[in-house]
Amino acid sequence: MIRSEAGRRRLLLLGTALPLLTAQAEARWPARPLRFIVPFAAGGNSDVTARLFAARITGRLGQPIVVENRSGATGAIGSEAVARSRPDGYTLLIGSPGSIVNGPLLTAQPRYDPMADFTPVALLGRVPMVIIVRPGLPATTLAELVALSKSRPEGVTVGTSGTGGANHLPLELFKAATGANLVHVPYRGGGSTLPDLLSGNVDGVLIELPSVLEIHREGRGRILGVTSARRSSLVPEIPTFIEFGLPGFLAESFVGLFAPTGTPEPIVRTLQAAITEAATDPEVLARLASFGAEPPVGDDLSTPGIVAYLQGEMTKARRAIAIAGLHPE
CATH class of the missing domain: 3.40.190.10 (Periplasmic binding protein-like II)
Structure with a gap:
């Protein structure tokens, strides 16, 4: 009985301490290197854009950023790995239409839900x-x-x-x-x-x-x-x-930064601030312009803005999928 009471006290103390420990971890973030997971092979638009921004924001964050290519299954393997990772701000996804929009819509049993399993941080560019x-x-x-x-x-x-x-x-x-x-x-x-x-x-x-x-x-x-x-x-x-003569006809490949759902808001805001600053860097703007990409501005740098954008992209994709007579496999 004494042992049981002592155990309950320890659990109570742990429950009280956890929020404090979490807050302390957030305050120290980042305390170690970050990883940007690119779910495609090196050299593509997503990879180049990820490395461009990683190099610019590492100074502001005070920690290096490792860009890791984890390709396979049209982006699903790398994306799932991030979706299942700890939401602590250290493992982030470089998402694009294939992994965030088209792939999940055309997969009968998707490995992740792009809208439920990720928090959009920022769009890094649109081509x-x-x-x-x-x-x-x-x-x-x-x-x-x-x-x-x-x-x-x-x-x-x-x-x-x-x-x-x-x-x-x-x-x-x-x-x-x-x-x-x-x-x-x-x-x-x-x-x-x-x-x-x-x-x-x-x-x-x-x-x-x-x-x-x-x-x-x-x-x-x-x-x-x-x-x-x-x-x-x-x-x-x-x-x-x-x-x-086609009003509103827009089609583009985007590159975005996504965090696992549950990532603390202060971490997301810190990342957004770092990317906002990088997006005004003349060298970043010149590099983006060199391959025809539009830099992130306005709603591209806010979670609600990106959610609205992705919902629109999914609506267009569903319509195109129906027109083409495609079915999830």
């Missing part, structure tokens, strides 16, 4: 997409592309990074909005489309702007439209899809 066609295709504008596709029983072939991917879904929305007879040709990744574009085996490609910027500039392909709200400073001569 618009473009439609680029081979030089010999008799179309110099989106209007001409649509008209040409309708005049051909076999249509016009357009490659993307893969069925259900971030490039495929905007293509389905474009086809639905215009009635264009565009034949989808899925590849294993956006980079795999380019040899066939250059050799003329596919008429066009829908892909992120940075991937084909030099091809366009060198005349080996011709960009017809960009999916951003405004013309890109990298190709100011190219009109947007909105200018073509």
